Amino acid sequence: MPKGRIIKALSGFYYVETDGHIVQCRARGNFRNRKITPLVGDWVEYVAENDTDGYIMGIDDRKNQLVRPPIANVEQAVLIFSMNDPKFSPVLLDRFLVHVEANGIEPLLCFSKSDLRLKDNEDELNYFEEVYQNIGYQIIKTSIYHEETIEQLRPYIKGKVSVFAGQSGVGKSSLLNVLKPGVNIRTDVTSKRLGRGKHTTRHVELIPLNEGGYVADTPGFSSLDFEGIEKEELGDYFPEIQALSSQCKFRECQHINEPKCAVKASVESGHTARERYEHYASFHEEIEQTKRRY
Ligand SMILES: Nc1nc2c(ncn2[C@@H]2O[C@H](COP(=O)(O)OP(=O)(O)OP(=O)(O)O)[C@@H](O)[C@H]2O)c(=O)[nH]1
Ligand SMILES: [Mg+2]
Ligand SMILES: [Zn+2]
Incomplete structure (x- = not known):
């Protein structure tokens, strides 16, 4: 049976790329009895009815699988956070980072819209840049109006399957x-009133890059819960907390409340960023509260 990779899913159809052409498929295999739905990024086996249409019969085991955005076999998550419009949100960034770390996917931080950087949040942005760099995260700053910033991003995504995520x-x-000049993906002006996007992108799609590799454009979302993540494991997804925990x-x-905690000591002495710890504590509380409700 021929094989290919799903690069787009829309209205019950799966677009399977194989040898540079696309076969539009419906799902038919027995994976449906196991309650598995094909995801963008899946490697699948299909039967072709003709050159352009076919049926998916089997799905290969996944290396990983993100729920939001729904996509499989991701090698890198590019977390895009604008410096302004919408306003930079470190707490939302930490939420995304927890999900990426929990899925064992390599994150790359992209601070976008650098041309809109404001004088009055300059200090805040510089501060967070240092915080994330000290943890070991790579940061790229981009503006679609400054070609050299795009060239800086390019080597990081070449040859990989990356997902672009962010609100x-x-x-x-x-x-x-x-x-990828020429792809012409729809974009929209952010709503002035809310300073938020209008959810212009409505489906997940893997775009093949000319230099090799794929980027998944995904719809943005502004909330992300911790379903499937236990409070006991949360610390593992904050690398700097994880590194200290053996000294507690x-x-x-x-x-949280334990005495002689190396993490809290490190926050007090200024070695661990207080904001990161506060986000950890509030996520921990949130997971606990959600559990209690059921
Ligand atoms: N000034 C400036 N504006 C930008 C930049 N990048 C994007 N924009 C604008 O921001 C708005 C939203 O951009 P989109 O690309 O639609 O955002 P998105 O993240 O895809 O949004 P969703 O699809 O809704 O998740 C558009 O008006 C873009 O022109 C940038 O680097 N600088
Ligand atoms: Mg979009
Ligand atoms: Zn501790």
Whole structure:
């Protein structure tokens, strides 16, 4: 049976790329009895009815699978956060980072719309840049109006399967449009009143790059819950907290109320960013509250 990769899913159809051409498929295989739905990024086996249409019969095991955005076999998550319009949100960035870390996917931080950087949030942005760099995250700053910033991003996405994630209006589709001139993905002005995007992109799609590799453009969203993540494992998804946890007095330390906690000591001495710790504590609380409700 021929094989290919799903690069787009829309209204019950799966667009399977194989040897540079696309076969439009419906799902038919017995994976449906196992309640598995094909995802963009899946490697599938299909039967072709003709050159352009076919049926998906089987899905290969996935290396990983993101729920939001729904996509499989991702090698890198590019977390796009605009410096302005919508306003830079470190707490939302940490939410995304927890999900990416929990899925074992390599993150790349992209601070977009650098041309809109304001004088009055300059200090805040510089501060967070240093915080994330100290943890070991790579940061790229981009503006679709400055070609040299796009050239800086290019080597990081070449040859890989990357997903562009971030809230609506941060410029995910716009970045793809400049990375691959001619793709003409719809973008829209962010709503003035809310300072948020209008959810212009409505489906997940893998775009093949000329230099090799794929980028998944995805619809933005502004909330992300911690379903499937236990509070006991949350610390593992903050690399700097994870690194300190072996020095806490208690082996199962959650770094909340325990005495002799190396993480809290590190926050007090200024070695661990307080904001990151606060986000950790509030996510921890949120997971606990959600559990209690059921
Ligand atoms: N000034 C400036 N504006 C940008 C930049 N990148 C994108 N924009 C604008 O931001 C708005 C939203 O861009 P989109 O690319 O649609 O954002 P998106 O992240 O794809 O949004 P959704 O599809 O809704 O998730 C558009 O008006 C873009 O022109 C940038 O680097 N600088
Ligand atoms: Mg978009
Ligand atoms: Zn601790």
